[in-house]
Amino acid sequence: MKLERHAKIIELIGKYAIETQEELAGRLNEAGFRVTQATVSRDIRELGLHKLRDDGGKYLYVSTRSRHGVNMSNKLATISPNR
Amino acid sequence: MKLERHAKIIELIGKYAIETQEELAGRLNEAGFRVTQATVSRDIRELGLHKLRDDGGKYLYVSTRSRHGVNMSNKLATISPNR
DNA sequence: GTTGAATATGAATTCAAA
DNA sequence: TTTGAATTCATATTCAAC
Secondary structure (H helix, E strand, C coil), X not given: CHHHHHHHHHHHHHXXXXXXXXXXHHHHHHCCCCCCHHHHHHHHHHXXXXXXXXXXXXXXXXXXXXXXXXXXXXXXXXXXXXX | CHHHHHHHHHHHHHHCCCCCHHHHHHHHXXXXXXXXXXXXXXXXXXXXXXXXXXXXXXXXXXXXXXXXXXXXXXXXXXXXXXX
């Protein structure tokens, strides 16, 4: 089920430093969700997740919504160009 | 010169909706900076730029620093997982 | 230290299938 | 409507050259 998988994805990116969609697909499969990178790619878009470089230069998938349910999309807008 | 090119990149991503590094390289070349995608990739890392999906699903390069010189890296930290 | 060409890697999309 | 395999596309890196 897609909804459960989405919830699991949010959980996984909070718990682990997920660097690639393949890695996320692997974690999902370990958790019993049989999916491929193609599906993970779609899930990430639907969830509005972003891949950002951290201070160490590594890429990580992160959510734009905090644990407290606050939508951070306005903060993302803040760092967007004023166009 | 790299410094001038970096400044031009900041200007360009503020002025245009740059979707790919190839596109940015093209704009730079129009502006007289002869560079390839490989160099643009390095510049983007050095400048701390990020590629984000906007509300319409399109990808855009954005800066983490506002026009007013405020470093937004703490806001990025805010949307990062609490790890 | 900087760069480009070539390559490797990662991600989005297509297209068929269910 | 969702999915995976294959493909295309975008980006990071390697490696040589300067």
